[in-house]
Amino acid sequence: MRQSERVAVFAVLAPQGLWSLAWSRLCRDTLGLIALGVVVMYLAVVLAAAAGWIAKDWSHEAGVNYAPPNGWIFSASPSEDRLPVARESIQVTPVAGVVDPLAPVIETLRESRLALAQEPQRLATLPLGADKWGRDVALKTLKGTQTSFIVGLLAAFLSVLLGSLLGAYAGYFGGIVDDVLNWIYSTFTAIPYLLLVLAIAAVLNQKGISTVILILGLTGWTGVFRLMRAEYMKHRNREYVLAAESIGASHARRMFYHILPNVSHVLLVQLSLNVVSFMKSEVILSFLGFGVGVDTVSWGSMLNEAQTELLLGKWWQLASATLAMALLVTAFSVFTDALRDALDPKLK
Amino acid sequence: MVMVWALSGLELKAQPPVPSSAPTAPSALKVLHLTFQAAETGFDPAKVSDYYSAVVISGIFDPLLTYDYLARPAHLIPNVSEALPTISADGKTYTLKIKQGIVFGQDPAFAGRARPLRAQDYLYSIKRFVDPKNRSPYAFLFLGKIVGLDALVSKAQKTGQFDYDAAVEGLQAPDPFTLSIKLTETDFNFSHVLAFPLVGAVAREVIERYGADSSAHPVGTGPYRLRQYLRSSKISLEKNPLFRTLRWEALPSTDIPDEAIRKSMQGKLLPAIDRIEISIMDEAQSRWLAFLRAETDMEYQLEELAPKFLTPTGELKSPFREQGIQLDRSVDPEISYLFFNTAETIGNQPNPIGGFTLPKIALRRAIAMAYDVQDQIAVIRKGQSVRAFYPIPPGVAGHQSQYRSSLSYNPALANALLDHFGYRRGADGYRSHPDGSALILEYASTPVERDRQFDELMKRSMDRIGLRLSIRKQRFSELLKLSSQCRLMMKQAAWIADYPDGDNFMQLLYGPHTGQSNAACYRSASFDRLYEQSRRLPDGAQRDLLYLQMTRQMEADTAWLLTDSRYRNVLLQPYVVGFKKHPVLTNEWIHMDIDRTRMKKAPAS
Numbered sequence: 001m002r003q004s005e006r007v008a009v010f011a012v013l014a015p016q017g018l019w020s021l022a023w024s025r026l027c028r029d030t031l032g033l034i035a036l037g038v039v040v041m042y043l044a045v046v047l048a049a050a051a052g053w054i055a056k057d058w059s060h061e062a063g064v065n066y067a068p069p070n071g072w073i074f075s076a077s078p079s080e081d082r083l084p085v086a087r088e089s090i091q092v093t094p095v096a097g098v099v100d101p102l103a104p105v106i107e108t109l110r111e112s113r114l115a116l117a118q119e120p121q122r123l124a125t126l127p128l129g130a131d132k133w134g135r136d137v138a139l140k141t142l143k144g145t146q147t148s149f150i151v152g153l154l155a156a157f158l159s160v161l162l163g164s165l166l167g168a169y170a171g172y173f174g175g176i177v178d179d180v181l182n183w184i185y186s187t188f189t190a191i192p193y194l195l196l197v198l199a200i201a202a203v204l205n206q207k208g209i210s211t212v213i214l215i216l217g218l219t220g221w222t223g224v225f226r227l228m229r230a231e232y233m234k235h236r237n238r239e240y241v242l243a244a245e246s247i248g249a250s251h252a253r254r255m256f257y258h259i260l261p262n263v264s265h266v267l268l269v270q271l272s273l274n275v276v277s278f279m280k281s282e283v284i285l286s287f288l289g290f291g292v293g294v295d296t297v298s299w300g301s302m303l304n305e306a307q308t309e310l311l312l313g314k315w316w317q318l319a320s321a322t323l324a325m326a327l328l329v330t331a332f333s334v335f336t337d338a339l340r341d342a343l344d345p346k347l348k
Numbered sequence: 349m350v351m352v353w354a355l356s357g358l359e360l361k362a363q364p365p366v367p368s369s370a371p372t373a374p375s376a377l378k379v380l381h382l383t384f385q386a387a388e389t390g391f392d393p394a395k396v397s398d399y400y401s402a403v404v405i406s407g408i409f410d411p412l413l414t415y416d417y418l419a420r421p422a423h424l425i426p427n428v429s430e431a432l433p434t435i436s437a438d439g440k441t442y443t444l445k446i447k448q449g450i451v452f453g454q455d456p457a458f459a460g461r462a463r464p465l466r467a468q469d470y471l472y473s474i475k476r477f478v479d480p481k482n483r484s485p486y487a488f489l490f491l492g493k494i495v496g497l498d499a500l501v502s503k504a505q506k507t508g509q510f511d512y513d514a515a516v517e518g519l520q521a522p523d524p525f526t527l528s529i530k531l532t533e534t535d536f537n538f539s540h541v542l543a544f545p546l547v548g549a550v551a552r553e554v555i556e557r558y559g560a561d562s563s564a565h566p567v568g569t570g571p572y573r574l575r576q577y578l579r580s581s582k583i584s585l586e587k588n589p590l591f592r593t594l595r596w597e598a599l600p601s602t603d604i605p606d607e608a609i610r611k612s613m614q615g616k617l618l619p620a621i622d623r624i625e626i627s628i629m630d631e632a633q634s635r636w637l638a639f640l641r642a643e644t645d646m647e648y649q650l651e652e653l654a655p656k657f658l659t660p661t662g663e664l665k666s667p668f669r670e671q672g673i674q675l676d677r678s679v680d681p682e683i684s685y686l687f688f689n690t691a692e693t694i695g696n697q698p699n700p701i702g703g704f705t706l707p708k709i710a711l712r713r714a715i716a717m718a719y720d721v722q723d724q725i726a727v728i729r730k731g732q733s734v735r736a737f738y739p740i741p742p743g744v745a746g747h748q749s750q751y752r753s754s755l756s757y758n759p760a761l762a763n764a765l766l767d768h769f770g771y772r773r774g775a776d777g778y779r780s781h782p783d784g785s786a787l788i789l790e791y792a793s794t795p796v797e798r799d800r801q802f803d804e805l806m807k808r809s810m811d812r813i814g815l816r817l818s819i820r821k822q823r824f825s826e827l828l829k830l831s832s833q834c835r836l837m838m839k840q841a842a843w844i845a846d847y848p849d850g851d852n853f854m855q856l857l858y859g860p861h862t863g864q865s866n867a868a869c870y871r872s873a874s875f876d877r878l879y880e881q882s883r884r885l886p887d888g889a890q891r892d893l894l895y896l897q898m899t900r901q902m903e904a905d906t907a908w909l910l911t912d913s914r915y916r917n918v919l920l921q922p923y924v925v926g927f928k929k930h931p932v933l934t935n936e937w938i939h940m941d942i943d944r945t946r947m948k949k950a951p952a953s
Contacts, residue, residue: 061808065727092754095900098874100754101706102713102765102904109764132727132801133808207821290795294803294819304797312655312730 022342032338038331042149049146058139058297063123063130066314069137070125074316129316131305140297141320147298148325151212151282156274158217163224164267168255170225171232178229188222194284201290209292212285216278224270231263265340272336276329299325377622378942380924383629383638385649387580390563392555393546394476397485399934402545406935407585407624408453409548409568412444412470412527413539415848415932417939418598418606421745422848422931424539428465428549428569429527432539439534439884442542444527446470453588455567457557462590465569467521469549472512474519475500476550479510488864489541494518495530512552536886540847545934571619571938585624594618596926596939605928612925613941620926620941639919645942646927648918652798654732658917662731672922672946680916681743681931682844683736683853686719686909687868688712689837700787701837704872704905707769707782712906714762715789715838716755718813720805721911728801733912739853739899741913743931745887746850746895753910754903759812766813778816790837792820792827802840834862834869840911841867848932849887850895854879857902870907923947 026032048054069075100106128138170181188196200215232255235241244258283300285291292298299321306318388401393409396402414427426432430445450465452458477484478491478501492498495518504510518530531538541547548568558565566574571591576584596613598606613620627644629635632652639647650657657668657675664675690712691702701712725733737753740746770782781787791806793799803819810817822830830836843865846852855861858879859871878898885891902908920927923946927936 059808059811065723092752092756095896097897098900098904100900100904102710105706105710105768106761106765109761109768112764133723133804294800294807301800304800307797308652308801311653 022339026338026342029338029341031334032342035331035333035335035338038327039335042145042328042331045142046146046149049143050150055139055142055146058143059135059295060139061120061122061130061134062136063126063134065130065132065134066309066312067122067124067126067130067134069129069316070127072127074128074319128320129314131302131317132309132314137302137317137320140302140317141299141324144297144299144302144321145324145328147209147292147296148279148282148300149328151209151216151298152275152279155213155216155220155278156271158213159220159274159278160224160267160271162217163221163270164228166221167225167228168232168260171229172236172251172255172259174233174236181225181229185222185225188219193219197281197285198290201285207290207293209296212282212291215285215290216281220274220278220281224267224274227266227270228263231266232259235259235262261343265343268336268340268343272332275332279325279329378620378944379623379625380621380646380937380940380942381644382624382626382646382937383635383644383649384583384626385628385630385632385635387628388583391566391574392482392562393473393548393550394479394482394484394486395563396546403934404574404583404585404626405548405566406545406570406933407572407938408566408570408574408588409545409550410450410465410570411543411545411548412446413543415543415930417930417933417936418603418609418928420931421743421747422933424543427543433542435536435539439536439886440531442527442529442531442538444542446525446527447592448525450569450592451590452551452554452569453567453573453590455551455554455557455565457551457553457567463551463553465549466524467527468524469551470527471516471519471521472552473547473550475510475512475516476555477547479512480505481510486544486546489544489547493531493533493535493538495532534884536884537849537851540849540852544847572624575623581628583626585626587619587622591619596620609926609928612943613939616941619938621937624937639921642921645921645924646918646937648916648929650917650919651732651914654917655730657919658732660731662915668919674920674922674924674927676918676920676927676929678916678929678931679734679742679913680844681741681848682842682913683739683741684733684840684842684911684913685736685739686716686838686840686911688715688907688909689834689867689869690871690905690907691834691869694835694837699837700781701789707771709904709906710765710769711771713755714766714813715810715815716906716909717757717762717765718759718815719809719909719911720757721909722757723805724802725912728798728805729912729914732917733914736910736913739857739902739908739910740850740895741845741853744845744848744850744853746854746892748892748896751896751899754900755906755909759809762813766815773814777814779814786816788816788818790818790820792822792830792836792839794824794827795821831867832863832865834867836867839867845932850891851883854882854895854898857898857907868907870902870905872901872905872907875901875905 026036045054122134126136126138128136128141131137131140166181166184170178191199196219197215200218201211204211204214236259241254241258244254249258279299282291282298283303286298286300286304291300302317302321306321309315309317384400384403386398386400388404389396389398390401391405391408393405396405410428412427412429413424413432416423416425424432428447428450430447433442433444435442446465446467448464452463452465474490475497476482477489478487478497480501490497491501494516496516497518500511500514500516518532520528520530522528529538548570551567554565554567555562564577569591571588571594572585573588574583575586576582594617596616596618598610598614629638632650635644635647636650636653636656638644657665659665662677664673688701689699690704691699693699693702701708701715721735725731725735738748738751740748742749766779771779771787773779779787789810791803793803807817807819827836827839831839831841843853843856856865857868857870857875858866859876862869862871875898878894878901882891882894882898885894916929918927918929923943924940925943926940930936
């Protein structure tokens with residue numbers, strides 16, 4: 001007993017690490033925790049969708065065209081703006097002098113009744129309504145979460161990684177390294193953003209999620225670079241860095257072990273900002289035809305479709321995608337803010 | 349409707365050469381405000397091919413022939429010629445007499461003298477189309493068709509200078525007012541070329557005076573002249589004071605809307621509207637708002653906004669009807685179609701859907717049977733189009749409204765057909781070639797939102813029959829180039845009448861036009877034979893039968909799936925009278941008027 005008590009006392013007295021301190025501070029922030037919960041929930045949706053457990057057959061046409069929501073979350077009266085769609089049964093009269101080489105085969109197939117058409121049953125309403133082809137908007141939103149989240153997160157990671165690495169080198173070493181990196185930075189920012197995006201898209205010349213991530217990551221690092229460079233210039237000559245140098249810490253250790261944690265709040269804020277802005281950029285890319293292909297759904301492509309739907313008064317796809325996006329973006333921002341507070345060494 | 353010449357040309361000659369137009373108070377002027385959704389390129393008839401420039405050009409220049417304003421399908425009538433051309437029995441020589449007393453509008457190039465219109469002006473204007481220096485997109489109207497003209501062109505290509513004074517056997521003016529055109533081959537439909545709005549008379553003095561700037565100095569014999577021109581922004585036309593006397597005249601009609609037009613326009617001196625003000629507005633939303641604020645008087649480019657003012661059945665919604673806004677709704681003389689490249693290879697790769705063996709035809713047939721045209725009309729076009737079955741659209745000579753295509757929507761039959769020919773489904777549900785190799789269809793479209801909807805429809809339709817689809821995205825001009833080189837497998841295309849004759853559409857499938865307009869690269873010996881026969885026939889039952897056989901032949905080979913023809917919805921302010929959309933003429937405002945009594949009083953400011 002005595003021995004274990006001593007261990008317990010020792011454990012309490014042991015110095016807490018940065019992350020465990022941050023965690024305990026985060027736990028005191030209720031709003032931050034709720035936001036974290038929301039983000040985790042989204043993450044679970046993303047994983048489930050990626051694994052194919054949910055929204056696997058989002059492209060299945062479950063409802064009628066533009067089926068309205070059935071009132072669980074939204075409600076809309078069924079539209080009277082629909083034309084009755086009657087499939088014309090066509091009587092073809094043969095034309096003298098022309099032989100259809102397939103006619104005998106088609107005749108046999110028709111007779112064998114292999115070719116009996118069966119129109120599948122379609123629902124009149126769906127929980128969140130249906131899009132123009134009758135696909136379930138709820139499933140599209142879930143599947144779109146996967147695409148948008150992955151695009152936003154990975155592109156933001158890529159841009160923050162690039163930006164902070166280059167910014168750290170530029171700010172820490174200064175001199176010619178700084179000059180060269182600044183030159184690259186100036187070149188990138190001198191080109192109008194959309195033009196740059198299109199140029200990189202043209203070079204990659206492919207469609208798909210990985211292309212979008214690369215495009216956004218390769219164009220979005222400049223803001224992070226500027227901030228990180230300034231932070232590193234500020235911190236380079238601080239006492240704690242000089243102290244680290246005096247005990248023989250290498251450049252890399254000083255840069256990434258000593259300075260980085262002190263500027264990580266900047267990175268986190270940038271990361272969250274980029275996640276949000278890249279989700280929006282994905283919309284722009286989809287609009288310009290460089291976004292995801294037709295066999296993929298993202299919030300961007302949903303919002304894009306909503307442009308034309310709104311003219312017809314079909315607002316549910318817009319509402320679902322916007323709500324899903326707004327909730328994630330808000331939660332992500334609040335969580336990042338809480339994380340920043342928790343990680344800031346100056347806030348005890 | 350027949351237009352009559354109320355006064356002889358003598359009176360025009362008696363007029364002073366440069367009359368000062370009677371000063372009218374600006375408020376008394378009748379002004380029609382229009383918009384273009386794309387910028388014009390210029391007003392030299394031999395240098396343009398875009399719709400918007402052609403609209404302006406057709407108000408300033410006079411072709412030899414024109415179309416009756418109200419008759420449908422479009423019906424040829426004389427314009428500045430005394431009568432329709434006299435065509436020789438072999439269909440090779442066209443002779444026309446030009447009315448005397450018609451003069452060109454004022455221009456410094458004429459040094460203050462009245463400049464009468466002569467047959468020579470038309471010969472000069474026709475030669476300008478084939479002058480290599482002008483690079484006219486419509487050179488094909490004359491190249492290879494007129495005796496002796498091609499020799500002159502090849503000489504010009506060598507010397508770099510087109511000799512306008514050289515005699516051409518096929519283009520003769522026996523006297524100043526007689527025109528004789530000799531064709532290399534029998535063609536009973538050449539009159540349509542003479543009615544083409546761009547084939548109007550230009551004056552050689554004017555063209556030579558302004559040289560490269562001829563695009564900004566259009567001087568013709570037509571009802572309007574250019575008053576003010578700010579490139580890509582504002583075009584203003586006013587009545588040509590030297591225009592001949594022309595009255596609106598029509599025979600009584602049984603068609604009720606036509607009768608209303610006749611009542612309001614009969615006997616009026618044309619043109620009735622003093623000024624045409626055209627502004628360029630790219631955005632549909634801006635054009636719509638401008639029309640709502642009555643800043644424009646007529647609007648016809650609101651395709652994507654149609655649900656805002658139309659009910660699903662195509663009537664004007666009540667708030668607009670109550671304001672007295674008028675709707676003119678007609679089907680454009682155009683067809684949209686999905687074409688299949690029928691060539692054996694694309695570049696040096698084998699074309700999975702090309703060739704004329706049974707399995708390949710069956711594959712194309714299955715795609716055509718699985719593509720859901722009904723959804724295209726209801727969802728993508730939002731009901732603003734009608735199903736097209738025949739390659740010749742309504743309003744064009746040769747159209748058959750009762751015809752039904754043998755390619756009908758039936759995915760179940762399409763599946764059975766593919767099963768029958770051994771296109772077996774793999775574990776993933778997608779089919780492969782009968783020999784087991786992978787089968788991927790490539791569908792080309794442009795990176796715009798509207799085309800994404802077509803992509804989705806195509807993908808849904810192909811998924812239904814287990815065909816794997818890849819989508820190739822490229823800019824419109826790039827795709828046009830590729831399709832004329834037969835390098836695309838499948839694509840949506842549309843064609844609007846250049847002139848209202850079925851030949852303009854049937855030529856799209858003629859084998860030797862591969863590399864030009866035949867994007868399906870369709871080469872069928874029997875189709876080509878029928879087409880060549882049809883070219884030698886005038887419009888009539890005999891030619892219609894050939895067209896019918898050609899259409900069915902194309903379906904049997906499945907080179908196209910015809911989809912739809914779009915509606916043209918024209919909105920007019922309550923005070924605009926006399927409008928009826930013409931299938932090919934673009935200058936309806938020559939035949940229209942503004943009724944001031946129906947104009948709302950301007951709100952007191």
